[in-house]
Amino acid sequence: MVRILQIVDNISLASGVSSVVMNMYKNINREKIQFDFLVYCKTAVSYENEILQMGGRIFYVGNPLSVRTFFSALNTIKSFFKEHASCYQAVHLHSPTTAFFSLRYALKYGMKNRIVHSHSTMMSPNRIKTVVNDFLISRIKKYANIYWACSTEAAIFLYGSEWLTSNKYTIINNAVNCDKFCFNDEKRNLVRSRLNCSNKIVFCHVSNYSPIKNVLFLVDVMAECINLNNNIICLLIGDGPTAPLALSKIEEYGLKENFKFIGKTNEVNDFLCASDCLLLPSLKEGLPVTVVEAQACGLPCFISDTITKEVHVCDVKYFSLKKNVWQNAISSFEPLNDDLRNVRSQAFSDSKFSIKTEIKKIESLYLEMV
Numbered sequence: 001m002v003r004i005l006q007i008v009d010n011i012s013l014a015s016g017v018s019s020v021v022m023n024m025y026k027n028i029n030r031e032k033i034q035f036d037f038l039v040y041c042k043t044a045v046s047y048e049n050e051i052l053q054m055g056g057r058i059f060y061v062g063n064p065l066s067v068r069t070f071f072s073a074l075n076t077i078k079s080f081f082k083e084h085a086s087c088y089q090a091v092h093l094h095s096p097t098t099a100f101f102s103l104r105y106a107l108k109y110g111m112k113n114r115i116v117h118s119h120s121t122m123m124s125p126n127r128i129k130t131v132v133n134d135f136l137i138s139r140i141k142k143y144a145n146i147y148w149a150c151s152t153e154a155a156i157f158l159y160g161s162e163w164l165t166s167n168k169y170t171i172i173n174n175a176v177n178c179d180k181f182c183f184n185d186e187k188r189n190l191v192r193s194r195l196n197c198s199n200k201i202v203f204c205h206v207s208n209y210s211p212i213k214n215v216l217f218l219v220d221v222m223a224e225c226i227n228l229n230n231n232i233i234c235l236l237i238g239d240g241p242t243a244p245l246a247l248s249k250i251e252e253y254g255l256k257e258n259f260k261f262i263g264k265t266n267e268v269n270d271f272l273c274a275s276d277c278l279l280l281p282s283l284k285e286g287l288p289v290t291v292v293e294a295q296a297c298g299l300p301c302f303i304s305d306t307i308t309k310e311v312h313v314c315d316v317k318y319f320s321l322k323k324n325v326w327q328n329a330i331s332s333f334e335p336l337n338d339d340l341r342n343v344r345s346q347a348f349s350d351s352k353f354s355i356k357t358e359i360k361k362i363e364s365l366y367l368e369m370v
Helices: 016-027 048-053 070-087 096-108 127-137 152-159 162-166 185-194 215-228 243-253 268-274 289-296 323-331 338-348 355-367
Strands: 002-008 033-039 058-060 090-093 114-118 146-149 201-206 232-237 259-263 277-280 301-304 316-319
Touching: 002 016, 002 355, 016 033, 016 048, 016 289, 016 355, 033 355, 048 058, 070 096, 090 096, 096 114, 114 152, 146 152, 185 268, 185 338, 201 215, 201 268, 201 289, 215 232, 215 243, 215 323, 232 268, 243 259, 268 289, 277 289, 277 323, 289 301, 289 338, 301 323, 316 323
Parallel strands: 002 033, 002 090, 033 058, 090 114, 114 146, 201 232, 201 277, 232 259, 277 301, 301 316
Antiparallel strands: none
């Protein structure tokens, strides 16, 4: 049995990175490869039960990037690797800014395979945090020796453009279970009826509501569009730091009937079926899983032109982050019929983003580390 230690910030249902790791875990051959999780922060709504049911172990160690828990987390992480390093064939870090606090001890206590995985092209829009993060990720190559990324742009961001020519990284596509996210007209009609929006044009946004997701921009844009066409509904799926500000803005606009806050849910696929178009005006992204999931559902996607073109498979349109550009696109949008949604959903299952295809590559890479 090959045992891999996955290091993540959290195992929240709202986390895109956790979603990627769990897609791997649910589909990997667990008779050959098993995951354990070293987790910095505990969240209320998480994958904890699923992990335990699949035979994984979870070790909560505290957040080494928090002033309040820095020393205790560092001591716990060091003790963990001192005691458990020999139990694993590899460590797989999904939080690059913490390499100094985790991979350093993996190296010290003899772990030969130390993977760092780039999932983003921006750490934070905050200038002070950016300076700190730049320093932290500068230590990565000292402690890691295997380099993965979700896209070419994410690889360049973390490892540098010179690595493209030296070919020292591996692209791991953010693949999803296409069977789970395939379009289903029965689900669509049921959810739309439940939300009382059967005859509406339904847009949706799915994210963790971090500042990078640019949700306040989206609310402003949608408010203008709704003023022109009151037949528009916007589903806000997920939760996070900017959600309260977004909800406050919606109330100020007097548009609570047109926005439906779904919050955190493990039924994202059902809401994608019910929607007519996904909106993602992010400031930056590595390769957003939500756009992959939406395309698996045959759903058109409007996303910012800061997002990698590698995510495009069937129906993705890119727009600059100007409000009038988004308003024009949304106002002129016409939903697809169910037959076309079905065709696009089925076609997507043959793409590089199918977990059935990608998991074979991941299994092979892990098994080579024995």
